[in-house]
Amino acid sequence: MGRKRTKSGKIRLAEVAELAGVSPITASRFFRNPEALSVAKRTRVESAARELGYVPNLAARALASQRTEVIGVLIPSLTNNVFSDVLRGIYDASEGSRYSIQLSNTRYSILQEEKLLRLFLAQKPAGLIVTGIDQTTESRAMLEAADCPIVQIMEIGPNPVDMMIGFSHYDAARAAIAHLFAQGRRRIGFVGARMDPRVQRRLDGYVAAMKDAGLFDQRLIVTTATPTSVTLGGALFADLVARESDIDAVFCANDDLALGVLFECRRRDIPVPDQIAIVGFNDLEFMASAVPTLTSVRTNRYEMGSTAAAMLIEAIEGKRPEKPVLDLGFMVIERQSSQAQRPMASPRAGEWVPAVQNDSVTNDP
Amino acid sequence: MGRKRTKSGKIRLAEVAELAGVSPITASRFFRNPEALSVAKRTRVESAARELGYVPNLAARALASQRTEVIGVLIPSLTNNVFSDVLRGIYDASEGSRYSIQLSNTRYSILQEEKLLRLFLAQKPAGLIVTGIDQTTESRAMLEAADCPIVQIMEIGPNPVDMMIGFSHYDAARAAIAHLFAQGRRRIGFVGARMDPRVQRRLDGYVAAMKDAGLFDQRLIVTTATPTSVTLGGALFADLVARESDIDAVFCANDDLALGVLFECRRRDIPVPDQIAIVGFNDLEFMASAVPTLTSVRTNRYEMGSTAAAMLIEAIEGKRPEKPVLDLGFMVIERQSSQAQRPMASPRAGEWVPAVQNDSVTNDP
DNA sequence: AGGATCGTTGACAGCGCTACCAGCAGCGAC
DNA sequence: GTCGCTGCTGGTAGCGCTGTCAACGATCCT
Structure with missing residues (x-):
């Protein structure tokens, strides 16, 4: 009919x-x-x-309106715990909105990023979330020409393409080193893996802090381009102590490395923190329950993701944020692994019974 | 012109x-x-x-052809390391193909899964990857009515909707317990968190193995619905030993819990494995570098993801696999934490220097 | 040789939705 | 009373692509 x-x-x-x-x-x-x-x-x-x-029918809508309701997200790794927290924030914030997330993995390659960006932009996304501030010239040009809001996440720096949300990895590293200085440490090693731009900036912060204190020594630095892992942390630390037997602290570019260093210390019967202090980066969940508990620099990863997505959605709908650049700060969470050195005690197992402590140095910009 | x-x-x-x-x-x-x-x-x-x-223009293509080139993926968690490996496999396998991945998070809720499924199906995806075999009746009906290939991942069971790839969590748990029996352990505790269907099946395997050996004791089981974490592993283990002081082994439903148990043992000066053996599940990277190294059940997560995506794409393009159900098996990776008990030695730090060993019980179906 | 078949190409007609613009009331101001 | 304005509604005309079918010459078979 x-x-x-x-x-x-x-x-x-x-x-x-x-x-x-x-x-x-x-x-x-x-x-x-x-x-x-x-x-x-x-x-x-x-x-x-x-x-x-x-x-x-979203396809018909997209065709007729000449725009999609897709938010493109470019991150360098799916395996890294750090990004899974960020992602969770992004997904949570986009849930309930009309926008759907399209995720792609650049594998820490800015060339791959450029390729994916070209692909994304061709689909006229409603908005874009990209990681970091180190794009190729070509990518940068595409981002600037894009007619959708863009948020750069994970770190802050000069010349945002549009919006930006993150924190200063350089300052965070400096704060970690300052904390170690305050605990009386002087020969502080640096252990880093992958050496992506953000790890590099943590290294820069470490170098600056050490130089300022007149304690810089190139031989205290051990890095590799290999992707990070707990095992790798142990191996890099082994390299470090083989070369420099007098170190009294290690600043690790992330928590996996720190855990690896802790295990390696245990394997070698090196008391932590009495002989060597350990500080990690990111403050993953396990840091608080390791033995001894591990000091780390807490970063607001979930908030970074959720705020980025929320800001982006607002911007897509015409309400641009008053402050397009947001510094989420960091916090040095001081735990047992970086306590001041005490007179050498017998390093017996089970010594670290005292409750976890959380006195902290904060940076809330 | x-x-x-x-x-x-x-x-x-x-x-x-x-x-x-x-x-x-x-x-x-x-x-x-x-x-x-x-x-x-x-x-x-x-x-x-x-x-x-x-x-x-993908929107025009989708509108005209009445189908999309999107593969929908429904997983219960973005945070869990296990899923990040699976996801990496999925993304890797889909890269280079014409298909793009649309990811959604069910948060371990089958109701949420049903809702997302309805949303996905309305967009006529080219294919679907769903987690597990426990869908609501409604979801099940929708999946069966869907006119696209579907892969269920993470475990295998009867009545696949279409294709299925995973392994038996029940058998894997039994193998872990058998290994502990072989090491002379009898009072084996079970520590589990979140208790999603797959963890539940690991528990079932544990219960069956213990009953078969005449060693079952309800009081050896500690579980919680709380999401898993390292800290939680320590807390659950503390509950367990407070109640049952004579346990000689702990089987943990995942590796985070196992690490938490290890730390808690260290905190309490309980020698591992001399007093208590620890076995985890999944064999995350850190298990091999803990001190002592931690025994775990290795699962092929990356392969699960990549194979699922590859099978799905083949099926979308008309080449259905000869075997629609694929058992990827598992492998008990035996390490120091579950070695046979030895006469009580002084539990000094640094005792576990011997190299990691990898003699393994395998299950390659 | 004649017809059937194959491989290749093009015309047409939408897919389901929205941008754009026009129309039409109802209202207040002068 | 007329004008213009605002608020709401509808008609028309595509968005860029592909499904279907028909047409064409070339090739094959008996």
């Missing part, structure tokens, strides 16, 4: 409009801008849509 | 076709099924597309 209805009860906007007794365009408006409808029609369309179980 | 060209050099298929001197439909075919074109036209279209930098 109804010739307008296509085969097999497929529910289109037209069906909803028909049932509601309005034109398709009015029904369409209901989904995009319900305020523009009179209350009567609004409720009619709403109940018609519900009754028919209408689900909009 | 050319009235066909829209404003602003936007490159459509029509432009490519015009430059190549063919009809739009021929150009279209080039991208979908180049084999169908004569070599001459194929090269003409190819160079025209390259010259113009043509990028197909």
